[in-house]
Amino acid sequence: MLESFNFRVIWEYMPLYGQCFLATLWMSGLALLGAILLGIVACAMRMGESRSLAVLAGVYIESIRSTPLLVQLYFFYFGLPTVGIMLPEWLTGVIALILNSGAYYAEIIRSGIQSIHTGQIEAGISSGMNYFQRMRHIILPQALGMTIRPMLGQAIVLVKDSSLLSLISIMELTRAGQLLTSERFMPAEGFLTTAVFYLILYYMLKWFSNWSEKRLVFKEAR
Amino acid sequence: MWGFYFQELMHSMPFFFKGVWMTISVAGLSLFAGTIIGFIGGIIRAGRNKFLSAIVGIWVDLIRGTPFLVQVFIIFFILPSAGIELEAFPAAVIALSNLTASFICEIVASGILAVPKGQSEAATASGLSYYQQLRYIVLPQAMKTIMPPLVGQYVLLVKDSSVVSAIGVVDITRVGWLTVQRVPEGLMVFGLVGLLYFAICYPLINLSGRLERRMTVVNTKL
Numbered sequence: 001m002l003e004s005f006n007f008r009v010i011w012e013y014m015p016l017y018g019q020c021f022l023a024t025l026w027m028s029g030l031a032l033l034g035a036i037l038l039g040i041v042a043c044a045m046r047m048g049e050s051r052s053l054a055v056l057a058g059v060y061i062e063s064i065r066s067t068p069l070l071v072q073l074y075f076f077y078f079g080l081p082t083v084g085i086m087l088p089e090w091l092t093g094v095i096a097l098i099l100n101s102g103a104y105y106a107e108i109i110r111s112g113i114q115s116i117h118t119g120q121i122e123a124g125i126s127s128g129m130n131y132f133q134r135m136r137h138i139i140l141p142q143a144l145g146m147t148i149r150p151m152l153g154q155a156i157v158l159v160k161d162s163s164l165l166s167l168i169s170i171m172e173l174t175r176a177g178q179l180l181t182s183e184r185f186m187p188a189e190g191f192l193t194t195a196v197f198y199l200i201l202y203y204m205l206k207w208f209s210n211w212s213e214k215r216l217v218f219k220e221a222r
Numbered sequence: 223m224w225g226f227y228f229q230e231l232m233h234s235m236p237f238f239f240k241g242v243w244m245t246i247s248v249a250g251l252s253l254f255a256g257t258i259i260g261f262i263g264g265i266i267r268a269g270r271n272k273f274l275s276a277i278v279g280i281w282v283d284l285i286r287g288t289p290f291l292v293q294v295f296i297i298f299f300i301l302p303s304a305g306i307e308l309e310a311f312p313a314a315v316i317a318l319s320n321l322t323a324s325f326i327c328e329i330v331a332s333g334i335l336a337v338p339k340g341q342s343e344a345a346t347a348s349g350l351s352y353y354q355q356l357r358y359i360v361l362p363q364a365m366k367t368i369m370p371p372l373v374g375q376y377v378l379l380v381k382d383s384s385v386v387s388a389i390g391v392v393d394i395t396r397v398g399w400l401t402v403q404r405v406p407e408g409l410m411v412f413g414l415v416g417l418l419y420f421a422i423c424y425p426l427i428n429l430s431g432r433l434e435r436r437m438t439v440v441n442t443k444l
Contacts, residue, residue, distance in 0.1 A: 066377070066423035067416040068384035070395055075416065078408025156286075163289035167388055174292055187299030195288045195296065202287030 010189050013180055020176040021197050027090065027172065028162045031097035032155055038098055039105025047110060057106070064103035070164050072096050077168045093165040101158045108154060112147035113139060152209040159201050173197050227407045231414065234401055241397035242418055248393060249383045251315045253376060256322025263323060264330025265356065278327065285324035290385050293317050298389045314386035322379050329375065333368035334360055366437055373430040377423050384419070394418050 010017075045057035064072070073096040080087060087095070116139055124134040166174035173194050180190030267278045285293065297320075298313040308316070337360050345355040387396035398415035402408055 062424070062427075063416070063420065066427055067419045068381040068395065070384040070387070071398070071412055071415050071419060074395070074398065074402070075408065075412035078402045078406075079412060080408070082406065082408050160289040163291045164385070166291070174289065174295075177292065177295065181295075181299060187295065188303060191292055191296045191300065195292050198289060198292065199284070199287045202283075206283075206287075 006186060006189055009180070009184055009186055010193050013176070013193075016179070017173070017176050017193060017197065020171055020173045023170075024159070024162055024172040024197075025201075027094055027165065027170075028097070028155075028159045031094050031101065031162070032158055034094070034098035035101035035105050035154075035158065036151075038102030039109055042102060042106035043109040043113070046106065047113070061103045061106055064100055065107075069096070069100045069161050070167065072100055073164055073168060089168055089170050090165075093162075093168060093170050097158060097162060097165075100161065101154060104154050104157075105151070108147050108150045109143070111150075112143035115146050116142050148212050149209055152205055152212065156202060156205050159205070160198065163198070224407070224410075227405050227410060230405045231401070231407075231410060234397075234405075237401070238394065238397050238414065238418065241392060241394040242422075244391065245380070245383055245393040245395075245419075245422070248311070248314050248318060248386060248391065249380045252318035252322055252383070253379055255315070255319035256379070257326060257372075259319065259323035260326025261330050263327035264334065267327055267331035268334040270352075282324045282327055285321060290317070290321055290382050291388060293321065294386055294389055310386075310390045313389060314383075314391045318379065318383055318386065321382060322375065325375050325378070326372065329368055329371045330364070333364035336367045337363045370430055370434040370437060373426060373433060377426045377430065380422050380426070381419065 042057045042060060045053040046061070048054060073093065076092050076096050077089070080092065120138055120142075121134060124138045129137070162172060163174040165172055166178060169175070177187075177190035177194035180193075181187040184190075263278050263281075266274050267282075269275060294314065294317045297317045298308065298310065301308055301313070341359055341363065342355050345359045350359065383393060384395040387393050387399065390396070392400075394415050398411050402411045405411055
């Protein structure tokens with residue numbers, strides 16, 4: 001297998017890989033941003049005063065968490081056109097990624113906020129802080145420290161999950177491997193190169209995660 | 223029209239149940255193999271041999287850093303060129319066992335490392351061998367930390383098994399994909415597919431949550 005490994009073909013396909021690498025990067029970046037925003041909203045709904053909003057957010061989070069992303073992706077890809085919503089493929093993919101990761105971010109943020117001792121909030125109230133001051137100075141700084149690692153972990157999952165977009169024929173890293181397989185019949189070259197690009201992203205995020213733990217996490221947050 | 227498609231869908235229910243059975247057999251076999259390999263890997267990872275531990279660490283990183291879809295393609299398309307011909311089903315089971323094992327490995331290793339050092343020191347002082355320490359002192363205590371994420375991992379396993387539909391294993395997702403070509407009601411077809419996954423995953427998610435709560439109660443009592 002390895003003695004016939006063809007680096008020349010990989011070099012020839014490098015522009016394609018670069019393009020696909022960027023596509024993976026911006027699509028997962030966009031999805032990450034959307035997912036964190038959606039997560040904050042869903043979490044606020046779930047923990048808020050309104051009972052019906054809390055139930056709504058709960059149903060959303062539970063149904064996302066107990067079905068595979070691929071099924072959600074197909075659900076939107078095959079389902080949206082039948083109700084008359086025509087979107088470009090990449091947008092369908094990014095929306096599916098946002099909805100999927102949003103549910104996980106909601107849970108991460110919730111566990112971060114819940115990990116803060118009620119005594120801290122009570123102390124804030126008795127010091128005369130209002131809701132936003134408590135959020136700004138007491139809850140969020142601690143919750144951020146507690147959640148930065150699981151958040152980056154979910155970001156890694158999101159980048160890897162974006163590979164499923166290749167199954168609805170969106171051009172991204174995994175698709176590049178598939179092209180090399182179908183055009184030149186070189187699956188080893190194609191998919192191992194793809195894997196290397198994903199590993200680059202993985203190690204970058206992992207390094208950042210370790211760095212942020214040293215710098216940002218207050219070990220004795222409680 | 224909707225009613226007609228609903229009828230069609232009801233007629234293909236036996237097909238869907240075959241898909242459920244396929245998902246359960248792929249996930250079940252991988253669960254079995256992945257748990258055994260994962261426990262062995264975790265014990266090595268937390269063990270004293272630095273060299274073996276580092277090798278297991280690299281394996282875990284390689285599996286965690288690449289998307290499962292790419293791993294499936296590598297196993298399915300590249301092993302044949304190395305002279306190992308695989309059908310889709312065994313390739314799926316190998317890929318999924320490998321993935322699960324790498325995650326369980328980390329869960330087990332961190333569970334073992336969470337057991338206070340005094341426990342194994344006391345065991346050494348009582349004259350227990352390394353194997354006896356693991357069997358009678360460390361693992362039984364580590365199980366408390368291991369169990370909740372382990373069950374959580376089984377949920378991920380069921381969900382990740384949907385990806386093997388990409389190499390033609392006729393699981394629930396693949397059945398949905400085949401059906402949607404005939405019954406062009408994406409929302410309905412993949413809604414049903416999602417429900418079937420939900421029926422498998424939701425009890426597991428609940429079990430994981432209950433185990434986690436029980437563990438925290440025990441910890442606060444101490």
